[in-house]
Amino acid sequence: MTHDPMSWAGLAREAIAFAVAASTGIAVWLRKRSSRYWPITFGKVEHASSFEGGFNWLTDISYSYSVEKDFYSGQFQLRSRGEQKANEQELRWKGRNIGIRYSPRDPKISVVRVEDQAALHREEFRGH
Helix, strand or coil: CCCCHHHHHHHHHHHHHHHHHHHHHHHHHHHHHHHHHCCEEEEEEEEEEEEEECCEEEEEEEEEEEECCEEEEEEEEEEECCHHHHHHHHHHHCCCEEEEEECCCCCCCEECCHHHHHHHCHHHHCCC
């Protein structure tokens, strides 16, 4: 074990980065889990694009919605194992009217649940 302060600083930086990533993941999971009981409104996918991200392909999806005459936006990401699947997801979501769950306490907090879309658009989201 070394007593070099620079190696300790690097180790501390990596530990902090891991802690932040883990806590963010837990927070997102908790929000998604509790969102199934939130009110639902309808919105529209404004933009969708796919790109390669590490070992997966990712599709970024941006959407807009309104609650009591106020407008909001949000985004989420889908993973695919290949470019073709990512492009199919992008086309499936682009321009789509979607169901959006929003926090009753703070409507600017929203979640798009794929399970909700399957109920709204049976043909397009079946088995995806």
